[in-house]
Amino acid sequence: MKLFPTAYSEPGTKPGTLADVKNGHYSLHMMSYTPASLTERPEIEPAACYSFIKDSDITWIHVQGAPDSATLRTLSQAFDIHELYLEDILNTGHRAKLEVNEVHAFVILSLPRFENKQIVTEQVCLFLSDHTVVSFCTGELDPFLLVRERIRKPTSKHRQRGGDYLAYTLIDTIVDHAFPVVETLAEDIQVLEDKLLEKPEKAIVQEIYFLMRQLLLLRRRLWPQRDIVSQLQRDDNLELLADDTRIYLRDCYDHCVNITELLETYHEIASGMLDIYLSNATHRLNEVMRVLTVISVLFIPPTFLVGVYGMNFDPGASSLNMPELASPYGYLFVWIAIVGMMGGMLIYFRKKRWF
Template sequence: MAKKPFHRSRTVAKSRVNYVYSQTVSLPGTLNIEADALPSKIVLIDYNEANQTQVQLETPEECAPYLDTESVSWVDVSGLGNRDIMQRLGRVFSLPPLILEDVVNVPERPKVEDYENQLVIIARMVITNEGRTGFYSEQVSFVLGKHYLLTIQEEPERDCFECVRARIRNNKGIIRKQKADYLAYTLLDAIIDGFFPVLEVYGERIEDLEQEVIAKPSRQTLQKIYQVRRDLLTLRRATWPQRDTINALIRDGNELISEEVRIYLRDCYDHAVQIIDMVETYRELASGLMDVYLSAVSNKMNEVMKTLTVMSSIFIPLTFVAGIYGMNFNTEKSPWNMPELEWYWGYPACLAAMVAITAGLLFFFWHRGWFESFSTTKHD
């Protein structure tokens, strides 16, 4: 069936992936390179228990001699901006056109596919955006063979694999004693663990928003809450299928994944479940913040209305007194026509009565607790 290609606008700082579908129809297996895709860079790391070699390759054909050796060859391709290199990689690794389409036409839903002597894994990697809000998100594709692992990333500037490279370079742990499937597990584990720093940042942001919502809510606060909810939704969309992908690697008996590595993948699966729990918890907290914000705004409006009501209540009797003595009945016609107008101390007495009425009302309001703020909370 023909597919409509899709293009991703790079809004990395806001941690959203926008899908813009074009109206042109392309055949299955067509490589749709984005206009802003970065140039491809190929790095080969070949290692065994005794030695390791890391070289940057100019052409995909240079890695062909390493693929049939007993050592483990990790070919890391960063950047999808060169259609010719992608097609030549497909020929070198004997990748079917549909596999090449999945790894190049990003974004793709995380999944695992079994193709004869190769295992294809699509994953999504997130990295914290230092100094800014949001996070970086990109697709990472794995093509696992018997003695090699091909990884294809969207961008060459950043990833979470440096700790794995250091372990290979310094011969730390058991990675150089294991095969390519263990390398694939190690990289997947690094991707899963990369979610925790991002979630830690969002946990701190939610705590700050809780204080802001209670103390001084504003329109900017509402925008921040909305952005956090959108970012957490993006993380949720990445973590749920990723958990299913790891579960498929454990459950399906592919010969390229050994029983020992499946045991390690269970730990990776547990971390994925933990991430999902954290994402769901933070999403509930963010939704609760929206309710708290609306309550805080309502309380703020009640405070304003309470202040206006108190002021009006104070001036109502004063206006009544002023209205009474503003009628100016003629005292010569009747002794009952406001005799206070003829008093020597009439004006000071009227002002004193107004002050006494005001003081009495203020005491009454204070005694009833109407001056207490309902929108503030006490902290231990």
Template sequence: MKVNTGSHGARRYVMRRRRYKHSEKKVGASPGTLIYVGQEIDYKTKIRRIDYNEAAYTVENIKRLASCSRPDDASDIVSWVNVDGIHEPSVIERIGQQYQLHSLLLEDVMNSQQKPKVEEYDGSYLFATLKMLYFKPASEELDSEHLSFVLGKNYLISFQEERKADLFQPVLDRIQASAGKTRRNGPDYLLYALMDLVVDHYFVVLDNIAEKLEGLEDCIIQQAAGQDTLTHLYTLKRELTLMRKAVWPVREMLSRLLLEESELIRPTTIPFLRDLYDHVVQVLDSIDSYRELATGLLDVYLSTLSNRMNSVMKTLTIFSAIFMPLTFIVGVYGMNFDNMPELHTRSGYFVVLGVMAVLTVLMIIYFRRRRWF
């Protein structure tokens, strides 16, 4: 979302959405075919593995996929594999082979248009996907990123769609600092921590949208709104609708994780997931409130335009009412008849002007008493 300043002090907003055409290669392809659907990316996938427990941790940048093997189930070390880039089918397929992941799961990982969801595969691993929403620092455009997670007994694989910045760096910093509960808990808590980071970004986006709604509200109330105000309001409503479309399935995901007893989710993690569920509900409530506010502002703006039009029409009507009898008088004495005694009166011209002036004053007094202006 881009913010500019108009000539009347009204802030202008430009929102852009990334639109991806569904790949033509998808049409007719067999289920599980790995085809990337998303923004074009021109760099190689980066893979980083973080192994940790309460006592120690190691961070390794993976250059050979053969070294990114599945950890031993008996190990007490949590293995976090962070994959930055989902655009290379060969890389995603190799990771799937290493961890014995279902082909349909890998297909959802590479499809950035996949809606958020959670699925469990035979109790051996759990798959979750959702959308990260944020504003780009330079242009303040509202953008989204497709994220996927595979949770195993003692490992977690995270897939990021994006390109340059590591969205999960704050969680990695906590692991390296040995602070908080991340190092003392299993991969299910790590999944919660990453999802909590995503939900925290939802609040940041909402704060930004609230600020822009307040700016538009001030412009409308102060009658400083320009002609593009209607476009900005519709754009904000569309962005709120898209945001709700991305957040609502997250509520269903968390509800399913809380209701279904999965062996991969430990009882100690349930309270944190319940708190995360409450945060998502709060985000959805805020989205609905802002949508109602945007609708209200739209009604106020249209009412303001209607009142302005009514004021203009009333002013024009008053002028027309004043000049109508004057035009009638002028029309009568403008007729070319010889038998019009007033035309031969010496002071007839001044008398008619006086009558017209008195008539104008009387009509103005009448309109003022009726409070028509």
């Protein structure tokens, strides 16, 4: 799996060029509502979306999956979406960003989820105009099912508010999808800490590195979203957002800050776990080296002793030539000397707490 999966056009391609999606599957879901009415089309053709746009209604078009270039061009004509935005929608893997002009706002965010115990991020694009919100989400998982459930209730805030509140709800839903992922990472960290304290094995290093990589990749995707939400709530030139909606965006910004701080904290914990493992490995190596050193030191005097008596100079040639060779107890005396020296050194090492 790629570290940073990104789709892009060939170098030199004309800006706004839309490449056809191979084996792409997508679905369109439309909701148009007022405080007193609701029209919903779970499966709708792109060309039919324009007929539901009215000044008195809030229209939400959600595209789930990988739409082809023809669908994007149809939606572009209906909702006046710039061709560069279409290219960003089609070429996934972009960094979170916000584009604002007098009548439109275009937002790109990342939605993290787990797939085969690895974190993958889906790209979510939101196009906001006065009465219309068009959203695009890659992958098969539709993250806005609960939002639709709330819109279906006549007493919900969505039915009483404008399209800016709907856009806030979608952004907040995307941001909050990171909390379960971060919580799962926290559980993985706890499991690794328990393993590290009980039995620090070499395999744990791979798990720690994998966890740190996941945290870094997730941080890269989610950190810019904090700036995007901050810009949305502070940009006075963005007239599409009402002042009371900006209050909700401040709460969403707090969620972004909380998530990024958790990621930073967990990354520091993972780095500390790696340091603990390396310290344990160094400690174990020092223990082994100390034992080997003690053993080596214990055998140095006996080695010297047997080396001296291994010269075998004839005592008959001179009284100075190893008279112990002729002693009937010479061999026993050497063993007593060896055991005594080694025992004495062991007692000395124990007193010094070297062993």
